[in-house]
Amino acid sequence: MSPKEMIKLADDVSAFMHNEAVRIIGTRAKNHFKQSFQRGQEGFIDENLEKWDDIKPSSRRAKAKKNGDSAPILTRSGQLADDIGDWSADFNDQSVTFGSNKPYAKIHNEGGVISGSQTVKAHTRKGRPVKEHTRNVHTVIPKRQYMGKSKKMEEQIFKDIEKGLDKIFNK
Template identity: 35%
Template sequence: MSVKFKGDFFEKLQRIDNKFFLSKMTSEAGVIAVKFSKDRFRQKNWVDTSQEKWAPRKRKRAGSILVKSSRLKRSIRKISEGKYYVLIGTDVPYAQIHNEGGTIKASARVRAHSRTRKGRNQPIKVKAHTRKMNAKIPKRQFLGESAVLALRLENHMYDKVTDEIYKK
């Protein structure tokens, strides 16, 4: 995602002498982006040019959507940071399918076993077999490009650059 700056932003940025200012700005931009992404879990929507609510669960359960152990939400962080960029993301394996949506096609192996049912004397023998599963996961985006996030970053950086110039 690229942020488009208005007016004399780059002229003001060149007037700043501080060596650590750029690294501080990229670090702050990463924090804002991580907070924005975690806010999606609280508000249960994706905000770009318009709000896109997450699809509700099929089964009614207590708790928030996409939050059971909170592993996915906690895993969102700054992955890498450079002088002019910040990359945020997650290392949870199921994050991509939840963020983009899609179908999971898998087959589970069931081993041969015996089962005893209540009220019966003889155990029932279950043969080994495979069970095919197709799970459709709806798109519930929490990471990606957003016009609202770009505007927040632009305003934050513009304010910080202006404050740094007129601080002296």
């Protein structure tokens, strides 16, 4: 191989890694993360499926009453899953970053506790007046990871990138 051919090959590999490989990573990751929300899976695949904790029976009944059926976990409106897809690539940092603009995305993905106080306005309940009052709120949100590192996803990405590089080297 001549020096000119080696330079051309290096340029082709560089172009592939900065364009096609980033698209492969972004598309594979987006599809992998969205798969977590599908009925029957409802969990995150790392090496194996890590099923999400089930929702409380009262929440399941409320979902069924509102939607007519019991929709998959974390899919009241579908906005959380739909928000997956905006990703950015940083070539200096050699990373592809995913995120969500939904304020509740992080706590659902990582789990946590919401604590604070809530003011309840005066109202009537069963015909009886209820005075305005404040109550403390302590809500535990279980971890239901749908986004993050995954060995299965990485294996598929590596296979796809390897196929692309093979095409370049076997021209």
